[in-house]
Amino acid sequence: MPHTIMEPFRIKVTEPLKIISREKREKALRKAHNNVFLLPSPDVSVDLLTDSGTGAMSTKQWAAMMLGDESYAGSPSFRRFERTIRRITGMKHIFPTHQGRAAEGILALTRTKPGDVVPNNSHFDTTRANFEFAGVKALDLICEEGLQNDLVAPFKGNMHLEKLESVIKKYGRERIPFAMITVTNNTSGGQPVSMANIRATKALLQKYDIPLVMDACRFAENAYFIQQREEGYQDKSLYAIAKEMFSCVDAATMSLKKDGLVNIGGFLVCQDDTWAEDFQNALILREGFITYGGLAGRDLEAAAVGLMEALDPEYQTYRHATVSYLARAMEQRNIPYVKPAGGHAVFIDAKAFLPHIPPLEYPGIALVNALYLDGGIRSVELGSVMFGHFDEQGREQPSTLELVRLAIPRRVYTQSHFDYIIEILDTLLQERDRLKGYRITYQPKLLRHFTCHFETL
Numbered sequence: 050m051p052h053t054i055m056e057p058f059r060i061k062v063t064e065p066l067k068i069i070s071r072e073k074r075e076k077a078l079r080k081a082h083n084n085v086f087l088l089p090s091p092d093v094s095v096d097l098l099t100d101s102g103t104g105a106m107s108t109k110q111w112a113a114m115m116l117g118d119e120s121y122a123g124s125p126s127f128r129r130f131e132r133t134i135r136r137i138t139g140m141k142h143i144f145p146t147h148q149g150r151a152a153e154g155i156l157a158l159t160r161t162k163p164g165d166v167v168p169n170n171s172h173f174d175t176t177r178a179n180f181e182f183a184g185v186k187a188l189d190l191i192c193e194e195g196l197q198n199d200l201v202a203p204f205k206g207n208m209h210l211e212k213l214e215s216v217i218k219k220y221g222r223e224r225i226p227f228a229m230i231t232v233t234n235n236t237s238g239g240q241p242v243s244m245a246n247i248r249a250t251k252a253l254l255q256k257y258d259i260p261l262v263m264d265a266c267r268f269a270e271n272a273y274f275i276q277q278r279e280e281g282y283q284d285k286s287l288y289a290i291a292k293e294m295f296s297c298v299d300a301a302t303m304s305l306k307k308d309g310l311v312n313i314g315g316f317l318v319c320q321d322d323t324w325a326e327d328f329q330n331a332l333i334l335r336e337g338f339i340t341y342g343g344l345a346g347r348d349l350e351a352a353a354v355g356l357m358e359a360l361d362p363e364y365q366t367y368r369h370a371t372v373s374y375l376a377r378a379m380e381q382r383n384i385p386y387v388k389p390a391g392g393h394a395v396f397i398d399a400k401a402f403l404p405h406i407p408p409l410e411y412p413g414i415a416l417v418n419a420l421y422l423d424g425g426i427r428s429v430e431l432g433s434v435m436f437g438h439f440d441e442q443g444r445e446q447p448s449t450l451e452l453v454r455l456a457i458p459r460r461v462y463t464q465s466h467f468d469y470i471i472e473i474l475d476t477l478l479q480e481r482d483r484l485k486g487y488r489i490t491y492q493p494k495l496l497r498h499f500t501c502h503f504e505t506l
């Protein structure tokens with residue numbers, strides 16, 4: 050058997066990719082108030098801002114889109130969507146939503162009240178924002194290993210079970226309408242959660258009669274990690290592992306823009322009839338009728354195909370090989386990153402990369418902006434801008450981690466794109482002393498990282 054892992058596809062359609070000059074990039078970033086979220090995408094050469102909705106679809110998905118039935122009610126496209134999701138999740142009630150945060154919004158709207166507490170291994174920012182907007186306390190209970198950037202451990206995304214139990218005892222069952230578990234754990238470096246941890250989380254919650262909801266955005270990548278790393282799963286298919294993961298939870302939210310391999314879409318699923326009735330009413334109010342939920346029939350078709358493709362072992366092997374390729378090259382060049390690499394991204398440790406920039410001068414933003422200026426590469430900060438908060442005295446408190454995420458879109462970039470990224474990073478590391486921190490000159494009240502403005506110090 051050859052050792053080289055090839056892309057399990059060939060390219061049928063290409064999209065031109067421009068590399069604009071450094072002067073043009075400087076101008077573009079100035080105009081974007083030094084916030085890469087505000088850049089026009091044609092000014093970006095390699096876009097690693099997110100792996101969400103940025104993937105390439107297969108010929109089968111494009112073909113399926115032509116079968117899209119755009120009827121307002123009772124579309125057979127919905128039946129195919131529902132059947133696929135039921136096959137994988139085993140859930141009784143399946144609701145389409147236009148993306149993940151819409152499912153989270155409906156969950157927060159219908160199943161929580163102000164003063165409630167929702168624990169999670171780590172909330173994604175939209176999940177947290179949806180709960181906080183509803184007056185709910187969103188708690189992150191990541192396991193100890195997940196907080197140590199350099200520690201190589203197989204399941205650093207796990208829930209901290211002891212902390213979960215003490216949270217239940219502290220707030221009481223009445224204030225915890227449900228707990229969540231996010232697979233893979235995006236905000237903690239895209240790290241996986243083990244089947245044993247999902248099971249143990251469920252068992253603990255069951256003792257207190259608290260339901261468990263899975264944030265299933267990257268369930269197929271998580272299933273691959275379980276197959277590769279957890280004892281007893283080597284001979285199980287990704288499909289069987291995914292089914293087992295869902296069998297441990299009572300409901301799930303998902304952004305199909307990740308492991309649904311589509312550009313738009315999401316779902317909300319559950320077993321309980323009362324929950325389903327609440328979801329249905331909110332869905333019709335917020336998203337659309339129950340058989341389309343804010344999506345076109347063709348979107349439902351593409352997702353039904355994409356979900357099964359994400360569970361294809363050849364696809365997952367290739368997917369993980371691309372992330373490992375980038376991580377290995379970074380290791381060889383002493384570029385500090387969260388170890389081991391996650392499923393959808395490599396997370397650079399900006400604190401270690403730029404030790405001369407203090408957390409509240411945003412080392413993550415300094416690195417993100419330098420990657421854009423030097424190479425036209427767009428990445429995202431997951432540090433004090435995204436996760437920092439203000440204490441009761443109004444003082445800004447930094448985040449524990451200062452990370453920069455290089456998220457890898459699915460089936461989009463080839464090995465030479467990765468070699469380019471590595472070269473830019475390597476040069477930047479040699480010249481890191483020239484990088485300066487930033488200060489914020491404008492910020493909105495909620496989710497500030499998307500639209501705030503920065504100025505170089």
Ligand code: F0G
Pocket residue numbers: 098099100101148149150151173175176231235264266303304305306314315456
């Ligand atoms: N949950 C997780 C774990 C996510 O990573 C995301 C999105 C969502 C929920 C929300 O889904 O975007 O469809 O509304 N993550 C993207 C990212 C945006 O870049 O990590 P959405």
